[in-house]
Amino acid sequence: MFEGFTRETSEFLWDLTFHNERPWFQEHREQYMRVLHEPFHALAEDTLAEMQRAFPKENFSLHVSRIYRDARRLFGRGPYKDHLWFTIFNGDNRHTEGPMFWFEISASTFSYGLGFFDVTPAEMDAFRDSIDANPARFERLAEDASRMRGFRVTGPEYKRPKKDLGPLINPWYNRKRIGLERERDFDPGHLGPDLTAVITRAFKRLMPMYDYLYACYRSAQEQNHDELRRMDDERE
8 A cells, every 4th residue: 555755755766866877776775665666556556446446447557667777778878767657548558559647756746647658640630630520529628627726738739730729729739749747846745645546536537538538549540440451452
């Protein structure tokens, strides 16, 4: 059961940032397990359990990031990550595919929300097509999301907007990748045992938006499948 993060969690991550090397990490492995690894995994598993309990028909799965960086992609950085995250996603997919709920912690901040980590242009096209077909439906979802305290729409925007659909929809429509997140400063007072309830309360409220995004994702997959099948038929 998750019992909270402490100031020592932040201190460990700051120290790791400045001593990102194997000898230092090995020397502080016990501290890492106690103040970061164990509580982080407990939070992830408790959050998944709450979501599965609230939405038993959903095929939710959990992915927890490892602290070790891929040795092939260090790019001059140390071998350890200075932030960790977990995602809750549809278990029919790979953990990088489709919309997902997520939580992330670093030395100075923590954040959580909903969005795509690895969205494709086809999936974003399906998202915009869905809005075009029924703007009022998405507007209701966007309006509810706008009432969530501290949350903001994120993702790189196009230099030239695709369309002007008004101040409520534009922040969603005119992005290459979309997400909705809340970021807060690292404060043990906000990272105690009740954090699971805080996160899951937000995730539950975002379920209608998750369902909408997942339907767009599935639409893009089906269109891609149909296109590949058409190309195969033309070759025969």
